[in-house]
Amino acid sequence: MKSEHIPRATIQRMAVYIQVLEGLARDGATVVSSEALARTCSVNPSQIRKDLAYFGEFGVRGVGYYVQDLITSIKQSLGVDRVWKTALVGVGNLGRALLNHREFRLRGFHIVGAFDCDPFKIGEVVSGLEVICSRRLGEKVDELGIEIGIITTPPERAQRATNYLVQAGIKGILNFAPARITVPEEVSVEYVDFFHHLYNLAFKITLGSQIAEDEA
Amino acid sequence: MKSEHIPRATIQRMAVYIQVLEGLARDGATVVSSEALARTCSVNPSQIRKDLAYFGEFGVRGVGYYVQDLITSIKQSLGVDRVWKTALVGVGNLGRALLNHREFRLRGFHIVGAFDCDPFKIGEVVSGLEVICSRRLGEKVDELGIEIGIITTPPERAQRATNYLVQAGIKGILNFAPARITVPEEVSVEYVDFFHHLYNLAFKITLGSQIAEDEA
DNA sequence: GGAGCTTCGTTAAAAAAATCACAATCTCAG
DNA sequence: CTGAGATTGTGATTTTTTTAACGAAGCTCC
16 A cells, blocks of 8 residues: 555554564564454554555465564664664753663664753763763764754753754654643654653543442 | 543543643733644644533633633543552662652652562662562552552563552553553553654654655 | 624534455465 | 465445534623
8 A cells, every 4th residue: 555644543553563563573473463463452453454554565365464574564664673863851860761771772762962951960971971061962963963852851941952952953852841842843743741641541540430430 | 511432532632731731820821712722732723622522611702711720620620630649660760760750749649659579679768768579569559548550660570560550459550661561451551652752753754854855 | 781802612514543344365285 | 276264455334533613602892
């Protein structure tokens, strides 16, 4: 099929598929059917086939999908079959935790610069990286070939960090700060907000008990 | 309206509305129209009115929404107008960062227990909490009135942590481990996965440059 | 107190997404 | 080499979600 417009929801699910497929690969599975994969991901089998069809034909009729090949194909399709260099802005609790998080490197996202505007933090070495003044983002982004910025500042400093990153010519931002940020159209933003998820959870739990009460 | 079924997407947006409204409140705004709110959230004004209508009538025709009242109403609707007690399982880098994260308490999510299965960590005090053996989750969940579990273990230990939490009678789980977990139907799960967001970002950036190339 | 302006809540229409259903095609056994 | 069984890819259908349109309702100013 290889369609033009790909639903946002599809992309989101692709990441889930990768996660599950990698688990299957660890467990030694070589082939998986859309039905089996669907069960683990809690989606409809047709959904999976349709999602994959947006990117190409990866399956074998009568057989299913070869796990390793599918992982590779999906990663290629998403553009995560290569190394992405990132800069982290805001070396607080969360920032430090992310800098020490091995998984980033494992998944091809290399944090190659750590930035902060606090003079007491500048010069400190965290996880092998010297903390650099945020004002120097421009030169460093060029020098190190950074494409993605990770914001872990407090909310009130998120927009300033954004501005530095945008000015430096970054292409995408992963924002952990609990604040909306504004960027020019050509820059992509993704928000990671624990509280969104906690709110969802609280709502589901509250609703669940409400329904239970109604039924009783 | 006060409808039965509320779209998942609506709930997700509610969290965004709260975030933006709290920003507006900080800036001293007392009233906001659906149109103004929509612009900041990058959604359609009708969308906002419809989303809010699922929960009740919060606006005043000809005026808009009173910011503080709306925040309160939304929080009530979502069930986050109270304290939720949570337990964190997995005191690694990320776990420590979350334990030290003031924002949790601020938003009504109190982490009242820290658990780990590593004997070297048990007994250690992190952010005022003594790390307790994961096996003792059952007694502690009861004793402390914990309703939500936060998993920050490595992926291979996520299911075990889940089992302890489920057995302890937890109602919801926020899973930071990059692995799918299985739970009984009555337990809700939310996944926080940075890499899902990074994958989305990578895809958007890749696609963006592809389109640019096509157009050029 | 009422005309005019504004903005909500809600119904109707449009668009998008998910699901179904089945032809196409692959494997494998005999 | 053929037929049975399995499972994909995709067009058709259904469901859900989003957007548009408009009547109802409140404020302001005369």
